[in-house]
Amino acid sequence: MSEVAAEADEKETLDRVGRLIGVTMKQPLAEPQPVDTPTITTRAYRQWELKDEKTILDTEQNTWQYQTLAALSQDEQVIESLGYQPPSVYGLAVDAHHERGFFAILTVSCRKYLCSEPKLREEISNQIEDARRAGIDIRNVTPETIVAVGGAAVGTVLIQSIPILGLVGTPVIAGLLVIIYKIGMHAFCQWAQSSELRSDLASTDATGQDF
8 A cells, every 4th residue: 555655546445445445455355356457547456356245144244344344235325325225234235336436335435424524524625734834845745654644543533533433444544644644635535425326336347347
């Protein structure tokens, strides 16, 4: 993630770090398959094919990924955005399908808090500004840099303020912090309400490849 974060511009940060977050959410529920050429948007060389539902139910129900998807399948914001209630955890995983779809669903659950609660938004924005004033190159920020400038405290605030983030693994929090620090809260919230995110929710590919 550090390499992707350091190299990417703002748009690439959303696409590539968002995909990595999605991979982390999807990993135990899927098997990696190599592709001959990198995908257009994220330059990934692997796609992740979901395991069958029985295998997931037999082996993955205790993972944080399964429990996160279970919570997301009941999330009112997610249901409203999708326009229907997912029939099951597996059904939601199938609907999310590609890795950016997983990240888009997570964003829908988070945006109500990140983008609609002024106190939380101001607290995070102030932390970013403090890092900038400390001489940190925000455009080339990495998870390690964020921790060095107090980002761990912001991560704790996110976990305490946003219910779904209490379930996810540390790489998801790190990825969100990279995105928020690098593009800023305003740009993140613009994207979180945009047609681009809605297309990530709606678009799936029969191969499971993340374009």
